[in-house]
């Protein structure tokens with residue numbers, strides 16, 4: 001197992017280097033010049049641009065700049081936004097907690113509700129719970145996050161005036177409870193689609209497993225139905241469900257870009273939108289790299305869970 | 318004493334609904350299992366042997382609809398026999414569950430699919446044991462499981478018991494499935510093709526073991542099989558099924574020496590039977606198995622029967638007692654024209 005983990009980590013490292021280089025090259029070839037953003041229309045002259053470029057070290061060959069970038073990253077110096085001049089540490093890195101706050105909350109909420117209702121739908125197939133669950137799943141699966149965001153705002157903020165439409169920390173907020181109202185709508189917008197997805201996936205996987213011969217054999221031992229469902233059906237559904245759950249995490253972060261913009265939530269999504277339009281590669285680069293690291297970590301976790309949950313995987317290694 | 322009936326099934330029928338189309342898979346099946354005896358159920362693939370037995374113990378899914386005049390199980394376990402109407406019990410209720418394992422257990426047909434891939438062999442064998450013996454320590458159960466694996470001739474049982482199903486061969490899995498069925502010392506073992514995945518020597522070893530248990534403990538066995546050699550070796554009684562019906566039933570001598578139903582006759586001519594006339598050529602039954610959904614009226618075998626006449630195509634063919642204990646569902650037996 002230790003050897004396997006080491007191998008995976010090494011592979012992950014190699015992947016990160018390849019991906020970051022690809023992004024670096026791609027961002028250098030978009031044709032949009034971040035320098036022009038920095039100078040603004042009024043101050044832009046070819047001479048000023050050339051001078052600034054020299055000062056920022058942008059004239060060095062691509063590979064040199066790429067290596068220099070790595071050196072900066074490793075020394076903890078994340079640099080500055082080329083287009084807007086802010087320090088990336090405070091402008092991007094410091095925004096992660098806000099983004100993680102809504103996406104992790106959304107993930108926990110949708111995991112509990114999605115898997116819970118999915119299980120009940122499978123156990124009580126064709127019951128009221130099942131029909132309601134399937135209806136929610138169908139809606140959640142076909143409607144994107146930002147659409148829910150707009151509907152939720154319309155309903156709860158505009159019509160009912162119950163919840164705020166934007167911001168993370170309301171003026172004068174002290175405790176978590178003061179901040180909770182601001183959290184509800186963005187989390188709901190993110191959680192509903194994910195919930196629908198997990199519900200449907202859990203239900204279908206469990207129904208699939210419930211038809212297996214080994215479940216029949218388990219029943220022939222005379223064990224109670226709840227044990228059949230927990231020990232045999234659910235236990236065997238866990239591996240596929242956990243896999244889907246982890247991969248949804250990256251989609252959740254993607255979805256949060258739109259949701260953050262709609263709710264003026266001060267997270268990385270907002271920063272990213274801005275940076276992309278300016279081809280601000282030092283910012284985009286780091287964001288993309290962080291996402292890549294996250295994805296690779298997740299796929300690593302997926303493999304790890306597969307090995308933990310399934311002896312067929314574990315003992316093959 | 319040898320004629321104590323331990324399982325008495327009367328007019329059991331099962332309708333399976335798939336995509337809203339109900340199909341009668343088991344039709345008015347009646348049979349009796351004698352205590353300490355083996356009843357063999359034979360018939361070609363798809364005739365409903367497995368569905369019949371699963372309906373008896375109600376290990377069925379929601380799209381099965383089961384009816385019966387009665388399914389009576391008589392437990393001789395402690396003192397005075399205790400009777401259970403299986404047809405009246407809730408399929409997964411407390412009473413039915415208390416019977417599954419210690420009273421009636423099943424060896425399922427497909428050993429490759431019958432074991433849960435995520436649990437160790439040992440844990441799967443002791444699960445039933447712990448369920449039916451509250452207070453039993455896991456260690457004790459584990460020791461019992463180990464003993465059972467050894468009894469079933471599993472080499473390196475101490476190591477095997479800690480392995481997972483995917484680490485085992487088909488024959489090994491088959492023995493594990495049998496161990497699971499036997500661990501609670503059941504009164505009836507329903508064995509659905511229990512030895513198909515095993516090679517011939519192991520096959521007879523396992524059968525020998527079952528036979529031994531039977532004579533020592535007066536266990537009763539229902540053996541579902543295609544293998545007529547096995548039937549000849551093991552069975553006391555035989556029920557021949559065709560398209561969801563028992564077409565002929567009786568003691569083994571009666572069935573083998575004096576088969577009355579044209580299907581039984583064809584069946585015996587089409588398979589090699591150990592110890593029977595070796596020089597006779599094997600003859601396949603002409604025609605092919607009908608689709609159970611297409612059948613409407615009359616004798617199910619009519620389309621393939623050389624003796625079919627107009628009366629065979631109407632109504633339900635009743636069962637006739639040709640000789641004591643030997644029933645046949647064929648109009649020819651009513652006329653008394655035999656063979």
Ligand SMILES: Nc1ncnc2c1ncn2[C@@H]1O[C@H](COP(=O)(O)OP(=O)(O)OP(=O)(O)O)[C@@H](O)[C@H]1O
Pocket residue numbers: 333334335342360361362363364365366367368369426609
């Ligand atoms: N779950 C099910 N849903 C629908 N039809 C089924 C189901 N199980 C069995 N059948 C049908 O019932 C009929 C009898 O099946 P069964 O498995 O009892 O046959 P069998 O006699 O055991 O055959 P074999 O010797 O191949 O095991 C078949 O036509 C089969 O297609």
Ligand SMILES: [Mg+2]
Pocket residue numbers: 366367368426509
């Ligand atoms: Mg079968």
